[in-house]
Amino acid sequence: MSPARGFLPAEDPKTDLPPALAAVAEFGRALPHLLSEEMLRKRFRALIESELPLVNLADAAVEDRETARAVYRTYAFLASAYVHAIGEPEVARLPQNLAVPLWFSAWRLGKRPILSYDGYALWNWRRKEPLGSIEFENLENVQNFVTLPDEPGFILPHVEIEAEAAPAIIAIGTAQQAVFDEDPLALEAALLGIANAQEEMLDTLEALPEHCSPEVFFRDFRPYIMSFGDERRKTGIIFEGVKALGEEPVFLNGETGAQSSIMPSLVAALGVKHAQTGMTDYLAAMENYMPVGHREFIRATRRGPSIREFVRRIGVPAVTDTYNECLEEMNAFRRQHLSFAIEYIHKRMPNPIGTGGTPFMKWLSLLAEETIQHRLPL
Numbered sequence: 001m002s003p004a005r006g007f008l009p010a011e012d013p014k015t016d017l018p019p020a021l022a023a024v025a026e027f028g029r030a031l032p033h034l035l036s037e038e039m040l041r042k043r044f045r046a047l048i049e050s051e052l053p054l055v056n057l058a059d060a061a062v063e064d065r066e067t068a069r070a071v072y073r074t075y076a077f078l079a080s081a082y083v084h085a086i087g088e089p090e091v092a093r094l095p096q097n098l099a100v101p102l103w104f105s106a107w108r109l110g111k112r113p114i115l116s117y118d119g120y121a122l123w124n125w126r127r128k129e130p131l132g133s134i135e136f137e138n139l140e141n142v143q144n145f146v147t148l149p150d151e152p153g154f155i156l157p158h159v160e161i162e163a164e165a166a167p168a169i170i171a172i173g174t175a176q177q178a179v180f181d182e183d184p185l186a187l188e189a190a191l192l193g194i195a196n197a198q199e200e201m202l203d204t205l206e207a208l209p210e211h212c213s214p215e216v217f218f219r220d221f222r223p224y225i226m227s228f229g230d231e232r233r234k235t236g237i238i239f240e241g242v243k244a245l246g247e248e249p250v251f252l253n254g255e256t257g258a259q260s261s262i263m264p265s266l267v268a269a270l271g272v273k274h275a276q277t278g279m280t281d282y283l284a285a286m287e288n289y290m291p292v293g294h295r296e297f298i299r300a301t302r303r304g305p306s307i308r309e310f311v312r313r314i315g316v317p318a319v320t321d322t323y324n325e326c327l328e329e330m331n332a333f334r335r336q337h338l339s340f341a342i343e344y345i346h347k348r349m350p351n352p353i354g355t356g357g358t359p360f361m362k363w364l365s366l367l368a369e370e371t372i373q374h375r376l377p378l
Contacts, residue, residue, distance in 0.1 A: 006166030007261050007294055008134065008159065013123045014070040015142050018062060021071065023053050024101075028074040031081060032147045035224075041085050048082055054097040054241075057104045065109070069123045070142075072105040076115035077143050083237060084224045092249065094228075096241030103242045110292040113239070114228055114252040117259035118291050121158045134163040136204070136211070145224045153211030154221075158257065161201045165262045168197035172269040172301055179305040184316050187307070191322040194266065198329035201262075205336050214344040222345075225255035257337070258286040261294035263330075268301040270326055271308030274370050279363030308374070317378050324375045334368040 002010040017025040027048070034044050062068050079098045083091055094102070099113075106113035125139050132138040139156045175190035229236035229251040236249030264287065267274075274280050287295055311323045338361075346361055 001169070001293060001297060002166070003170050004166060005134070006162055006169040007291075008122055008162045008166075009066070009069070011066060012126060012130075013073075013142060014066045015126055017070055017074060018067060020059070021055060021074075023051075024055065024071075024074055024078075027052055027078055028143055031077060032144050035081060035085070035145055036147050038087060041087060044085055045082055045088065045091075048078065048098065049095050052078070052097045055101055057101050057108075062105070062108070068105060068108050069119075072102070072109055072111075073115075073119045073123055073143055075102040075105055076113075076119045077145065079113075080115045080224050080226075081145060083228060084226055086220075086223050091237075092235070093238045093240055099239035100241045103239055103244075112252055112289055113250075114254070114289075115225060116253075116255050116289040117158075117257065118289075120225065120255045121155050121260075122162065122291075125156060125159045135160050136207075145221045148216055148220055150212040150216040151221045154208070154217055157204050157208050157211060158260070160204050162260070162262065164200040164204060165197055168194040168201075169262070169265055169297075171197070172265060175269065175307050176301070176304040179307055179310040182310075184314055184319050187310070188316075188319045188322050191307075191319070191326055194269070195322065195325040195329050198266075198326065198333060202329065202333050202336060205333065205340075208340060209343075214348070217344050218348045227254040228252040253286065253289060256286065258283055259289045261290050261298060263333075264298045265301055266326075266330060268298055269304075269307060270323070270330070270374070271306055272327070272330075272371055272374050274367060277363055277366065279367065308376070312376055320376050320378055324378075327371055327375050331368050331372040334364070334371060338364045338368060 001007060017028075034040050034047070057071065062071055075098060079094055079102050082094065082098060103113045111118070124142050125134075126142055127134065128138050128140060136156050139152075139159055141152045141155055144151045171190040171193040175187055175194070178184075178186035178190055229249060231251050231253075234251075236251040238247055238249050239245050264283070287298065290298075307323070311319055341361070341364055
């Protein structure tokens with residue numbers, strides 16, 4: 001975590017792979033072209049199976065975390081493209097030259113071997129102007145599935161939101177310290193920082209349709225970020241050559257914004273308690289797809305002193321009002337997310353299944369309702 005960037009990496013993501021992975025990097029660069037036309041997609045799997053070398057990552061000079069993230073990102077994109085090639089038959093196996101390096105690179109990072117939110121967004125951007133700000137106009141993706149501008153138009157606003165969330169994430173620690181010190185003025189200032197950051201996040205989220213068409217999202221690149229296997233049918237993907245798994249199929253959830261650490265951190269900090277539903281179980285499971293340090297931060301926040309109980313106990317109207325403002329901003333963000341879930345997914349499919357594999361309509365609405373119900377009386 002970074003005080004200036006929140007859950008984004010402290011340094012801009014690496015864009016290049018080590019020389020030993022030159023062939024892998026070339027496949028990554030060619031991926032949007034290879035998936036752009038039906039005839040090319042028909043050849044994609046055969047190309048992967050015959051042309052992508054099996055690399056021993058232990059010998060590939062993957063020595064630092066940033067390089068490991070870049071390697072994981074490329075293999076995760078290629079693996080998801082292989083499994084979910086649009087218009088092609090369903091597959092049950094990931095070939096060894098993808099499965100082994102993906103498994104190993106994910107293992108080194110302490111994460112699941114599938115493209116998740118970190119590989120799709122947090123570690124998948126570069127600044128056009130290296131000294132410029134981390135905002136949509138100054139960003140581009142390192143890796144995409146398609147050549148259409150809507151895919152970066154979907155990913156990069158999330159990167160900007162992560163940057164805008166940084167003051168709120170840092171303010172969580174400040175707020176909990178203020179509770180420990182019993183300092184209402186310091187707490188009010190920290191809560192105001194959380195509320196203001198959420199307001200900026202919402203402004204960026206609301207602009208998403210300016211950059212990404214719901215139809216293009218659903219048709220052209222959402223299929224590539226789906227799960228490996230079907231949890232309802234108890235199916236998964238066999239990772240060929242991964243001795244730890246043998247021939248056992250593995251189900252893995254697909255990429256979803258529920259794998260961002262922002263909202264779980266704020267929920268924990270503000271003491272929002274949700275009734276247990278399939279959604280809360282799903283959200284808890286999505287924490288397993290977050291980077292290790294993010295998971296630890298969320299858990300530390302949950303263990304920290306209760307902001308909500310301190311605000312309730314001291315009964316200072318200005319502090320209570322600012323705390324409630326944080327909840328109102330969270331509710332507004334969740335309501336906007338619900339609106340986009342309807343427009344980008346629910347309206348376009350017969351069954352209400354979210355990107356990560358969860359029925360979401362009534363549950364998303366319930367999260368927002370329960371958030372606003374936590375307001376404290378003045």
